[in-house]
Amino acid sequence: MASATPTASSGAGARPAEVPARSKSRARKAGSRRRVLGQVSWTAGAWIAALIFFFPVLWMALTAFKQESAAYTTTPHLVFKPTLDQFRAVFDAGIGPYLANSATATLLSTLLVLVLGIPAAYALSIRPVRKTRDVLFFFISTKMLPGVAAIIPVYLAVRDLGALDSVWTLMVLYTAMNLPIAVWMMRSFFLEVPGEVLEAARVDGVTLRQEITRILLPIVAPGIAATALICVIFSWNEFFLALNLTSVRAGTMPIFLVGFMSSEGLYWAKLAAAATLACLPVLLAGWLAQKQLVRGLSMGAVK
Amino acid sequence: MRIRRGRRRALAACALAAATLLTASGCAGAGEASGSGSGTTITVAIVANPQMQDVETLTSYFTRTHPGIHVKYVTLPENEARQKITESVATGSNEFDVVMISNYETPMWAKNGWLTDLQPYADGTPGYDPGDFVKPVKDSLSYRGDLYSVPFYGESSFLMYRKDLLAAHHLTMPEHPTWAQVAAIADKLDDPKHNLAGICLRGDPGWGENLAPLDTVINTFGGRWYDPQWNAQLDSPQVKKAVNFYVDLLHRDGEPGAATAGFTECGTDMAQGTAAMWYDATSAAGSLEDPTSSKVVGKIGYVQAPVEKTPSSGWLYSWSLGIPKTSAHQQAAWQFMSWATSKDYIKLVGSKLGWSRVPPGSRTSTYQLPQYEKAAAAFAKPTLEAISSADPGHPTVGAVPYTGVQFLDIPEFEDLGTRVSQQITAAVAGQQSADAALTQAQQYAQTVGDTYRKH
Known part of the structure; x- marks a missing residue:
């Protein structure tokens, strides 16, 4: 990463030369920022897509730890008291x-x-x-x-x-x-x-x-x-x-x-x-x- | 070299795993084989519903008194069980010794010679008392006067409503309401803002789904599937009026997502307090009065199925047990069946599992047991009345060439009914008008009707 030109030391005479350097670094910054942003959004997108695909499986696994009546509530609960009753029933x-x-x-x-x-x-x-x-x-x-x-x-x-x-x-x-x-x-x-x-x-x-x-x-x-x-x-x-x-x-x-x-x-x-x-x-x-x-x-x- | 050793080790591990699994399955097989070594093993095909699972739980009481008989169960959901049992019985295989069927299959299969006549067995078993079976149920499981399957439980349909909500609106429910009265009450109670549907009715496709309640509505509006000459009548004014009424009522006051709602969904709505009324099977009452699954215990009233032009309108359905003719263990099969449908079994369920879990609607003596009368005080009488007044021989105003209230007792009905019900679901979902659905349904029905007219 190129370090930015220190703006604090800028005098009146140095200014004209500074402008292109600054804008260059700005462009570079913006570019890297865009790259990071792009990466972040891609990562986020991938995670969201993965979660959407994984969600039914997760929901199945979560439901397995619920009581029957809790599994059937009209507004599904994410927080519940987990139970192993269903697994016991399956093994029985x-x-x-x-x-x-x-x-x-x-x-x-x-x-x-x-x-x-x-x-x-x-x-x-x-x-x-x-x-x-x-x-x-x-x-x-x-x-x-x-x-x-x-x-x-x-x-x-x-x-x-x-x-x-x-x-x-x-x-x-x-x-x-x-x-x-x-x-x-x-x-x-x-x-x-x-x-x-x-x-x-x-x-x-x-x-x-x-x-x-x-x-x-x-x-x-x-x-x-x-x-x-x-x-x-x-x-x-x-x-x-x-x-x-x-x-x-x-x-x-x-x-x-x-x-x-x-x-x-x-x-x-x-x-x-x-x-x-x-x-x-x-x-x-x-x-x-x-x-x-x-x-x-x-x-x-x-x- | 190293890699190769690793691979070899992996191969060995795989082989070991496979060998272990094979041994495990071998053991399972061997265990079963030795189980059938002494005495008789009977295979029972049942539908996965709570009451049949109770039979599984209580089977040890049967084997205690019948040490020579081992019982094995094949448990499948309704549709799969129906397919599997039909395939097995129709091809004359001897996979099953006892099959769970309904009053839809029994007369047809008896006519085809697929089932053992149970009348001699029932008459010859002391204390079995076949005369105690609720009469319409018994009749619907008979062919030429003989029982070909014995009822495990029976049901009709009735109207369930929230007494507290009606009282809050100063409304009263008649003992024998008309559909017009029910619709008026639903209009007043429907309150989507507070998450309350005026009435819950099945909208999901399937001949045993939305067609069950809808057929009773068609019947009581004076409609019918066929006239006595097998001319389809599904586009007649009576049927159109009935179906439009049903679909409009659902659109106006029905549950959200009605096109995919069936027995279970409506049952949940009612139990959670998000529906004010529900017209469905009498067997639903047990779970609505069970505090572990219902928030509205004690708040529900039960009245007879709403009518328009007929005196009664409830359907008739029974899960029953029969013996395929090909079974090699007829005697053992009967001993098991007569136990599972006996008066003593009902008392056994009551004392061991609780009186609310007793299979209802099969025997009149059940309704004279003081413990059951107490446990089912709210719905026992309306249930028995509904089943007793069902009339599969004369389901509607005019004459019909078939028997059955919510179904037609012809083999084609499974397919025909399902296709018609899909049209109805499309109307409930708002994809087409009820009239358009019936125009299509009429074509389906006429195609089937034509095959009967030629005979």
């Missing part, structure tokens, strides 16, 4: 099996998606098979039929296989549900890998498996982490299939959540407590994967 309702089912279906299906999806993405990007475009379109076309249109046939098939109310059924369906998106995502990450790197490895005599596990995967690890996280989120939050295909044994977290919704009586606080608990594992997974994720999600952005 038996959250354990639902949590375990959700975790099983989510983790195993994500693992399966990666095991099946990585070779598929490889075959569609690094070593394109014939009619790659058609294959890609076929994959994504399976997402075009709304789930509700297929639910009765799916339900009947699952029933006839004797696989209703089984967490394994959900695992298979979640794998099928996420596979197309995962293949598409991972393919775009794989395309980013410089061909020269792989060629060099091949010249050095790597096998196909080594090429994938030793060379390709470490490079696209952020992309795979991003894909896995998205699969985890989709499976964790899936409601429709779980609602239709489970009853007492294989219910997942979303099914547990809606069990608190009642057409009569108050349930907001309990639901908020259950929802807060249901968010935590995904939040944790997202937080752990954050670094990878930012890189991963922007990886395919610039071609």
